[in-house]
Amino acid sequence: MAAEKPLTLNMRPDGAALDRAAYERAGGYGALRKALKMSPAEIVEEVKASTLRGRGGAGFPTGLKWSFVPVNAPHPRYLVANADEMEPGTFKDRLLLERNPHLLIEGMAIAGYATGTDVGYIFLRGEYKLAAARIANALAEAYAAGYLGANILGSGYGMELRLHLSAGRYMCGEETGMLNALEGKRANPRAKPPFPPVSGLFGKPTTINNVETLCNVPPIVANGAAWFRGLSRGKDGGTKLYGASGKVNRPGIWELPMGTTIRELLEEHAGGMLDGFRFRGLLPGGASTDFLVEQHLDTPMDFTEVQKAGSRMGTGTMIVLDDKTCPVGMTWNLTHFFAQESCGWCTPCWSGLGWAERVLKAMEEGQGQPGDLEKLAFQTRFWAPGHTFCALAPGAAEPLQSALKYFREDFERHITEGRCPWR
Amino acid sequence: MLSPEERAEIEAEFPHYPNRKAVCIDAMKIVQKRRGWVPDEALADIGELLGMSIADLDGVATFYNLIFRRPVGRHVIYVCDSVSCWIMGSDRQCGHLSERLGIQLGETTPDGRFTLIPIVCLGACDHAPVMMIDDDTHFDLTPARIDRILERYP
Incomplete structure (x- = not known):
């Protein structure tokens, strides 16, 4: 029987990385052997049928993304694993990178074969030092066994795979910013179209997938699309690495069926709120998602259902707000992050985010003015999709616009009382 | 001047990318690993090796928060x-x-x-x-x- 926790089942309890021998004993690289006997188109169809959606936050269907590389597209073609986990409150890919690096490598080899890729890069954030060392080691092991390089396992297909360590900045996680960073440039976003599958890294066809997405590929190929869909409780197939941080009893990461409810995550897995703290709300999947509150706790955590509740599942790692933490202070912290990380390319972002941060800072320090809330609400509309090259400003709007909605009286108290009631 | 070790380590990156400019972030990190930061003269030396202007390189350097253009502590x-x-x-x-x-x-x-x-x-x-x-x-x-x-x- 296939594992119900395909991403984490074989991880070592002592926290060390699963080495190649142990990974192979657990069936590792069997999916690659199977894939190399299939046609690339068959693999793309299987991944489409699995309903796998991108785990980086946007939830784009993975098989569909792979099919965007034109059949007769020029070479070299590139595949990039987005391992630039910098969304605040997100710590799920680090688990996969540190504990199961061969799963990512096998997923990339299969994805590379399916898209006709010649060169792959693992774009890893520079601060993930332990992951970097373990991936470098796993790459050497994979090359030595013929899972990477020219003529993989005698199939005639070859792919080189390199580890690239980033030098910082949230913008590198935006896919076209990442391509610019790999080219040795500032990580500003690019105008789209052309989209990366047509013209990406160094102007060549490029596929970019999140780490968790790629790690789901070997189990899909090994066990089939129907099995993968069956792991989920809802429409979006598979399991999900969910997480929680904040004032909960057991902050952590858990691999669970896609569609597990927020309440189950919060109460059963995170163990509920710490003694003396009450739940007020949460960001379901990182800093750039709208707040959800008490009335949303029975929402299943998947792309479709969280969107219906007015937010996004994002990365699936929840940040919990408690009653002893100031919602205005939290929103200021989030807006500070986005303002600082803006690359300066688009006016609504570089101008608007910094301005909103100053308004929130003043409010938190007791200098809020009547009309501030309306001005902030106007700004969030100004940052909407379509006004900027990338999703940074639209992402910044999500926590702010929802905080203004759900914690309005707390914002108003800051202004009318001329102080932060939590200080 | 880049030290022979710095130069060798930078050149070892060349085969991993289709052009030299793509190596510039790695190159600055290699210098920083040995010197703690990236001084002006190193920027000029890297620029010469990679065929980039100092202004181009500094534009890249100042974008990335893990590249230091001022000295830091031990x-x-x-x-x-x-x-x-x-x-x-x-x-x-x-x-x-x-x-x-x-x-x-x-x-x-x-x-x-x-x-x-x-x-x-x-x-x-x-x-x-x-x-x-x-x-x-x-x-x-x-x-x-x-x-x-x-x-x-x-």
């Missing part, structure tokens, strides 16, 4: 100021570090031992608040823990 402390750590009291831990070291964020101790800078989410939110010192991440910070950790970095 150890760099990166204290997370993002949301999960903030909820768990990172302001207090940062205040303790500041008081203990006698410097503000962005400054270096007079003895050149520590530089203290803020950093975005380090992806260890289940162990917030966290900080990095050089290549090591330290979890579940309290003032007492911070004091013990600092002793390991002479």
Whole structure:
């Protein structure tokens, strides 16, 4: 029987990385052997049928993304694993990178074969030092066994795979910013179209997938699309690495069926709120998602259902707000992050985010003015999709616009009382 | 001048990318690994090796927060100021570090031992608040823990 926790089942309890021998004993690289006997188109169809959606936050269907590389597209073609986990409150890919690096490598080899890729890069954030060392080691092991390089396992297909360590900045996680960073440039976003599958890294066809997405590929190929869909409780197939941080009893990461409810995550897995703290709300999947509150706790955590509740599942790692933490202070912290990380390319972002941060800072320090809330609400509309090259400003709007909605009286108290009631 | 080791390490990156310019971030990190930061003269040397202007290189260098264009202490402390750590009291831990070291964020101790800078989410939110010192991440910070950790970095 296939594992119900395909991403984490074989991880070592002592926290060390699963080495190649142990990974192979657990069936590792069997999916690659199977894939190399299939046609690339068959693999793309299987991944489409699995309903796998991108785990980086946007939830784009993975098989569909792979099919965007034109059949007769020029070479070299590139595949990039987005391992630039910098969304605040997100710590799920680090688990996969540190504990199961061969799963990512096998997923990339299969994805590379399916898209006709010649060169792959693992774009890893520079601060993930332990992951970097373990991936470098796993790459050497994979090359030595013929899972990477020219003529993989005698199939005639070859792919080189390199580890690239980033030098910082949230913008590198935006896919076209990442391509610019790999080219040795500032990580500003690019105008789209052309989209990366047509013209990406160094102007060549490029596929970019999140780490968790790629790690789901070997189990899909090994066990089939129907099995993968069956792991989920809802429409979006598979399991999900969910997480929680904040004032909960057991902050952590858990691999669970896609569609597990927020309440189950919060109460059963995170163990509920710490003694003396009450739940007020949460960001379901990182800093750039709208707040959800008490009335949303029975929402299943998947792309479709969280969107219906007015937010996004994002990365699936929840940040919990408690009653002893100031919602205005939290929103200021989030807006500070986005303002600082803006690359300066688009006016609504570089101008608007910094301005909103100053308004929130003043409010938190007791200098809020009547009309501030309306001005902030106007700004969030100004940052909407379509006004900027990338999703940074639209992402910044999500926590702010929802905080203004759900914690309005707390914002108003800051202004009318001329102080932060939590200080 | 780039040292022979720096030059060799930079050149070893060339085959991994289709052009030399793509190596520039790696090149600056290689220099920084050995010298602690990227001085002007190194920027000029890298530019010559990769066929880039100093202005182009400095434009790239100043975009990335892990590339230093000013000298730093023997150890760099990166204290997370993002949301999960903030909820768990990172302001207090940062205040303790500041008081203990006698410097503000962005400054270096007079003895050149520590530089203290803020950093975005380090992806260890289940162990917030966290900080990095050089290549090591330290979890579940309290003032007492911070004091013990600092002793390991002479």
